[in-house]
Amino acid sequence: DGTCYFDEKLVDAHGHKGPLSASASIVRGITALAAVSSENLNLPGEKVLGLAKFFLGIGIPGSAKDLYYQIDALSCLESIRGSVPLILSLPATVLSVTKKDQLKVKVSTVLGSAAPPLSVKLMQIFVSGSKDASVIDQKLKFDPENSVHVLETLPTNVDVGNYIFSFEIIFDEPEHKNKYATGGRTRVPIHVTGVIKIDSAEIAILENDLGSVETQKKLDLPGESAVALSANHLQKLRLSFRLTTPSGQVFKPHQAFLKLKHDSGVEHIFVVANSGKKFEIILDFLGLVDKFFYLSGTYDLQLTVGDSVMENSFLQPLGHIELDLPEAPEKAARPPPQPVDMYSRYGPKAEISHIFRVPEKRPPRELSLAFFGLVILxxxxxxxxxxxxxxxxxxxxxxxxxxxxxxxxxxxxxxxxxxxxxxxxxxxxxxxxxxxxxxxxxxxxxxxxxxxxxxxxxxxxxx
Known part of the structure; x- marks a missing residue:
C-alpha cells in the first residue's frame, strides 16, 4: 500500500482502514481483475459511474493518506478496461434569462482527460417539486475550442425558477459504448434567475365601514419611497403590487413581508398574500389593537420581497404611518420588553472630557530670580x-x-x-x-x- 510510505516508519500496515481506503481497495481489485481477465467483466455502467462520482464528490480529503486513496482510485477508474466512466458536468448551474446566459455542458473522464467523439442531448426538463416534465430532445452544439457542448438559447417554456435538466450522451462511434460507461441519463439541478418586474405598487388608507379610499399613494419598488400616512383604529391599511417574470408570467416569491415598527421598538410582521394576479394585504386596525398593545404613535413601514431566483430582491423602507389607537384597558397585555443592544451596553463608552482649573498667571522670570536670590542671601x-x-x-x-x-x-x-x-x-x-x-x-x-x-x-x- 503506497500510503504506508507517507510516515517515517512502517506501522500498522494491515490495521483498521476507513471507508475511503476500503472503497479504493475494491476499485483497485476490480481494475487488476479486468486487466488480467481475457473476457469482459460486463460491469454495470451506473455502478462504475456511481463509484466515480463518490470519489469526485469527496472534494479534497483532510489527510495525505485519504488523498492518496482518492487519486489511486480515480486513476484505476481512468484505466479500467471496458468501463471507463465519463463525467457530465456543468461549469455553471445558475443561468440568468435577463443576461441570456448559455447552457454549457462538459464531458470528460474522472481525471479530466478528453472524451471520445460524442454529442450531448437535452432530453427532458423537470420543474423542481413537480412530476411534470417537458420533452425537449434537443442536441447541444459542440464548441471544439473550449471542448464544451453549448445550448445557445433556453427553451421557451423555461422561465424563472428551479428545474432539473436531463441529459444523455450519444457516441459518434458505436464501438465506444463497449469502452466507456455513461450511466444512462444524467439529471442536473439548474437555477434560472432573472429580474422581476414590479408594477402597480400602491398603498392606501381605507374607511372601515364603506371601504372607500381616503388616501392613496403610488410606490416605486424597488426604489426610494417615503410616504407619510395617518390613520385611526376605525380605518384600514392596504398595500398591493404585481410581480411578473421577464416572460410576463405571474411570479410568486418565497418571501413577501410587511413590517411595522413602533418608536418604542415593538415590531409587527405580516405576510403579504397572493390574491391571484397581484399581492395584496389589508390591515384592519380595529381588529389589531390588541396585537399592537394599544400603542399610538409613529410606525415605520418596511417591505421585504425576496427569492433565490429573483435577481432584484429588496428590503425597502416605505415611510411611516401615524396611528391613533384608543387607550388601553386595565387588563390589556403589555408590550414585551425589548432586547438590550449589546453594543450600546458593552461597547466603548463616550469619552469623558475633564475640565481643569486654569492655572494662575505666573510672575515674570526676572522677579522670580530676584526673589530666589533674596531667599538664599x-x-x-x-x-x-x-x-x-x-x-x-x-x-x-x-x-x-x-x-x-x-x-x-x-x-x-x-x-x-x-x-x-x-x-x-x-x-x-x-x-x-x-x-x-x-x-x-x-x-x-x-x-x-x-x-x-x-x-x-x-x-x-x-x-
Missing part, C-alpha cells in the same frame, strides 16, 4: 559670619570618625534637598519612603559621630 550671610567670627572647628572628628561626621552632614543636606524635591516634583508617598531610608542612614552615622564626641569629651574631663 541669608545663607551666604551665615557662611560669611562663620568666617568672620572664626568658628572653632577644632572638635570636628578626625581620621575614620571624620567620615561618619561628613556622611551625617551630607545626610542632613539630602533631607533638605528631599524637601525641595517634594515641593517641586515628588508626591507624598515617594517622599515619605525616601525620608524613611534617609532617617535610618542618619541614625546610624549620627550615632557613630555623637558617640565619638561623647567619648572625647569624657577623656578631656578626666584629664
Amino acid at each position: 541669608p545663607f551666604f550671610g551665615f557662611l560669611a559670619g562663620l568666617f568672620h567670627l572664626r568658628a572653632n572647628l577644632k572638635n570636628f572628628p578626625k581620621s575614620i570618625h571624620a567620615t561618619f561626621a561628613i556622611l551625617f552632614h551630607l545626610g542632613i543636606a539630602a533631607v533638605l534637598s528631599l524637601y525641595a524635591l517634594f515641593w517641586f516634583k515628588l508626591d507624598l508617598f515617594t517622599t515619605l519612603k525616601t525620608l524613611g531610608l534617609l532617617g535610618i542612614f542618619l541614625m546610624f552615622v549620627g550615632h557613630k559621630t555623637l558617640s565619638h564626641l561623647a567619648s572625647t569629651s569624657a577623656k578631656l574631663k578626666t584629664t
Whole structure:
C-alpha cells in the first residue's frame, strides 16, 4: 500500500482502514481483475459511474493518506478496461434569462482527460417539486475550442425558477459504448434567475365601514419611497403590487413581508398574500389593537420581497404611518420588553472630557530670580559670619570618625534637598519612603559621630 510510505516508519500496515481506503481497495481489485481477465467483466455502467462520482464528490480529503486513496482510485477508474466512466458536468448551474446566459455542458473522464467523439442531448426538463416534465430532445452544439457542448438559447417554456435538466450522451462511434460507461441519463439541478418586474405598487388608507379610499399613494419598488400616512383604529391599511417574470408570467416569491415598527421598538410582521394576479394585504386596525398593545404613535413601514431566483430582491423602507389607537384597558397585555443592544451596553463608552482649573498667571522670570536670590542671601550671610567670627572647628572628628561626621552632614543636606524635591516634583508617598531610608542612614552615622564626641569629651574631663 503506497500510503504506508507517507510516515517515517512502517506501522500498522494491515490495521483498521476507513471507508475511503476500503472503497479504493475494491476499485483497485476490480481494475487488476479486468486487466488480467481475457473476457469482459460486463460491469454495470451506473455502478462504475456511481463509484466515480463518490470519489469526485469527496472534494479534497483532510489527510495525505485519504488523498492518496482518492487519486489511486480515480486513476484505476481512468484505466479500467471496458468501463471507463465519463463525467457530465456543468461549469455553471445558475443561468440568468435577463443576461441570456448559455447552457454549457462538459464531458470528460474522472481525471479530466478528453472524451471520445460524442454529442450531448437535452432530453427532458423537470420543474423542481413537480412530476411534470417537458420533452425537449434537443442536441447541444459542440464548441471544439473550449471542448464544451453549448445550448445557445433556453427553451421557451423555461422561465424563472428551479428545474432539473436531463441529459444523455450519444457516441459518434458505436464501438465506444463497449469502452466507456455513461450511466444512462444524467439529471442536473439548474437555477434560472432573472429580474422581476414590479408594477402597480400602491398603498392606501381605507374607511372601515364603506371601504372607500381616503388616501392613496403610488410606490416605486424597488426604489426610494417615503410616504407619510395617518390613520385611526376605525380605518384600514392596504398595500398591493404585481410581480411578473421577464416572460410576463405571474411570479410568486418565497418571501413577501410587511413590517411595522413602533418608536418604542415593538415590531409587527405580516405576510403579504397572493390574491391571484397581484399581492395584496389589508390591515384592519380595529381588529389589531390588541396585537399592537394599544400603542399610538409613529410606525415605520418596511417591505421585504425576496427569492433565490429573483435577481432584484429588496428590503425597502416605505415611510411611516401615524396611528391613533384608543387607550388601553386595565387588563390589556403589555408590550414585551425589548432586547438590550449589546453594543450600546458593552461597547466603548463616550469619552469623558475633564475640565481643569486654569492655572494662575505666573510672575515674570526676572522677579522670580530676584526673589530666589533674596531667599538664599541669608545663607551666604551665615557662611560669611562663620568666617568672620572664626568658628572653632577644632572638635570636628578626625581620621575614620571624620567620615561618619561628613556622611551625617551630607545626610542632613539630602533631607533638605528631599524637601525641595517634594515641593517641586515628588508626591507624598515617594517622599515619605525616601525620608524613611534617609532617617535610618542618619541614625546610624549620627550615632557613630555623637558617640565619638561623647567619648572625647569624657577623656578631656578626666584629664
